[in-house]
Amino acid sequence: MRMMVLKTVLNSIRDVGMNTKPIAIVGAGPTGATLGLLLAERGLPVVVIEASRNFRRVFRGEGLMPSGLEALGQMGLSELVNQVPNQTIGSWEFVIEGRSIFSVDEPMGNNLPCTLVAQPQLLEAVIDRAKAFPNFRFISGETVQSLITENDRISGCSLSNGETIQTALVIGCDGRSSSIRKLSGLTLNEEAKPFNVVWFKLPDTDLIPQSNPFTIFVKGEAVFSLFRSSEGLIQVGWSVQNEDWKSVTDWSETLAEASPPWLADYFRTQNVVEAIPNRPLCLTVTVGHAPEWSKQGCLLLGDAAHPMSPIRAQGINMALRDAIVATNYLVEAWRSADQSLITIFDRALLQIQADRDPEIHQIQSLQAQEAADGMKLHRSAALRNLVKTLAPIVGIGLREKWKLRQRKLRSGTTIVRLKV
Numbered sequence: 001m002r003m004m005v006l007k008t009v010l011n012s013i014r015d016v017g018m019n020t021k022p023i024a025i026v027g028a029g030p031t032g033a034t035l036g037l038l039l040a041e042r043g044l045p046v047v048v049i050e051a052s053r054n055f056r057r058v059f060r061g062e063g064l065m066p067s068g069l070e071a072l073g074q075m076g077l078s079e080l081v082n083q084v085p086n087q088t089i090g091s092w093e094f095v096i097e098g099r100s101i102f103s104v105d106e107p108m109g110n111n112l113p114c115t116l117v118a119q120p121q122l123l124e125a126v127i128d129r130a131k132a133f134p135n136f137r138f139i140s141g142e143t144v145q146s147l148i149t150e151n152d153r154i155s156g157c158s159l160s161n162g163e164t165i166q167t168a169l170v171i172g173c174d175g176r177s178s179s180i181r182k183l184s185g186l187t188l189n190e191e192a193k194p195f196n197v198v199w200f201k202l203p204d205t206d207l208i209p210q211s212n213p214f215t216i217f218v219k220g221e222a223v224f225s226l227f228r229s230s231e232g233l234i235q236v237g238w239s240v241q242n243e244d245w246k247s248v249t250d251w252s253e254t255l256a257e258a259s260p261p262w263l264a265d266y267f268r269t270q271n272v273v274e275a276i277p278n279r280p281l282c283l284t285v286t287v288g289h290a291p292e293w294s295k296q297g298c299l300l301l302g303d304a305a306h307p308m309s310p311i312r313a314q315g316i317n318m319a320l321r322d323a324i325v326a327t328n329y330l331v332e333a334w335r336s337a338d339q340s341l342i343t344i345f346d347r348a349l350l351q352i353q354a355d356r357d358p359e360i361h362q363i364q365s366l367q368a369q370e371a372a373d374g375m376k377l378h379r380s381a382a383l384r385n386l387v388k389t390l391a392p393i394v395g396i397g398l399r400e401k402w403k404l405r406q407r408k409l410r411s412g413t414t415i416v417r418l419k420v
């Protein structure tokens with residue numbers, strides 16, 4: 001099967017000629033790596049430029065919802081997910097002021113449960129697969145520093161090593177602080193900073209069942225989540241609203257105080273104390289939406305076009321679905337083009353945004369609803385205590401309301417199919 005794909009690719013390269021300008025994809029996160037592979041498999045000349053030399057050096061979330069796992073399946077990448085470190089989530093649990101309010105088992109009506117997949121290894125494997133195609137080039141350890149414009153059209157980019165690449169199209173897949181967005185003059189409507197996340201991993205413990213519940217703890221001012229990560233360590237994500245976290249001198253005691261007794265002892269054990277980094281990583285959460293994803297010769301996708309909140313693991317899933325839709329339109333444009341390729345590409349760019357915009361808006365709005373519910377609890381001690389006291393009565397209602405919202409967060413709100 002893969003030989004056949006390679007043959008088709010070789011034929012199409014011959015048809016279009018090797019001198020055709022490539023599509024430059026900036027950034028090899030989930031958006032850029034998968035888009036690069038899909039376009040290369042279909043014969044388009046592609047160059048992917050990634051700033052980091054090593055996929056491990058950049059922070060990457062790793063939760064994939066059924067919509068994202070299904071997108072990887074359409075790309076023929078499900079087997080890679082099984083080959084890299086991964087862990088399924090067994091359930092979602094909410095513990096408020098030490099009391100379990102409700103819990104929902106995976107896979108919640110889907111075929112696949114939410115799964116944590118090691119992103120560095122997955123991205124590396126995707127890029128390795130793309131490298132088998134002669135029309136694919138990967139440049140790592142270099143950043144795109146400027147864009148070249150001719151007659152109001154972006155026609156190339158310059159890299160940190162001084163190399164200049166003439167392009168048919170530049171696609172900014174360079175994440176939430178996208179430099180392609182800034183260099184091209186495209187803008188971002190950014191929402192008020194929702195919260196940030198202090199993020200660190202601790203040694204594994206039998207206290208967390210092997211079924212791997214994803215547990216959200218709310219106690220007093222503290223809100224944190226805990227789960228077993230893809231490589232089997234305990235991942236802590238502590239939500240912070242401002243700079244207060246910088247004054248925390250003893251993370252193990254801070255976590256212990258915010259935990260029910262069964263977990264508090266774990267945070268006070270020597271292994272954990274030693275594992276807590278002196279300077280934990282605080283990840284800035286950016287949520288927003290570019291009103292225009294493209295201009296002539298340039299397109300934004302993934303977080304560059306619509307930075308996603310980490311709530312309910314959506315960003316990678318949306319990124320993968322962007323890559324599929326972009327492939328559909330770009331490959332169709334490529335195949336139907338002769339001399340007027342550039343005009344046809346530019347039309348495709350508008351179609352890609354029109355196709356993806358509704359789902360992105362709906363998912364960001366659902367994430368905002370989840371955040372608003374969390375914020376109500378965070379701000380009101382009276383509400384937390386009420387929910388805690390009435391848990392046996394209100395727990396069922398809260399559970400059903402939460403489950404209803406998860407349907408779209410897990411499966412997406414539109415049908416996304418790889419058609420080419």
Ligand SMILES: Cc1cc2nc3c(=O)[nH]c(=O)nc-3n(C[C@H](O)[C@H](O)[C@H](O)COP(=O)(O)OP(=O)(O)OC[C@H]3O[C@@H](n4cnc5c(N)ncnc54)[C@H](O)[C@@H]3O)c2cc1C
Pocket residue numbers: 026027028029030031032049050051052058060061062063064142143144145173174175176178179180197199283284285301302303304307308309310312313314315316317319
């Ligand atoms: C705390 C936190 C937890 C999260 N957890 C999850 C989760 O569990 N599941 C989920 O689905 N989403 C999660 N997200 C969101 C998710 O990480 C992003 O939505 C997703 O990574 C976006 O993918 P991307 O490919 O568009 O961008 P990125 O993953 O940000 O990749 C961008 C790439 O571009 C490269 N780059 C940047 N600038 C340049 C340049 N000038 N030249 C060349 N290369 C460049 C970077 O090195 C990087 O590799 C989380 C986010 C946060 C903040």
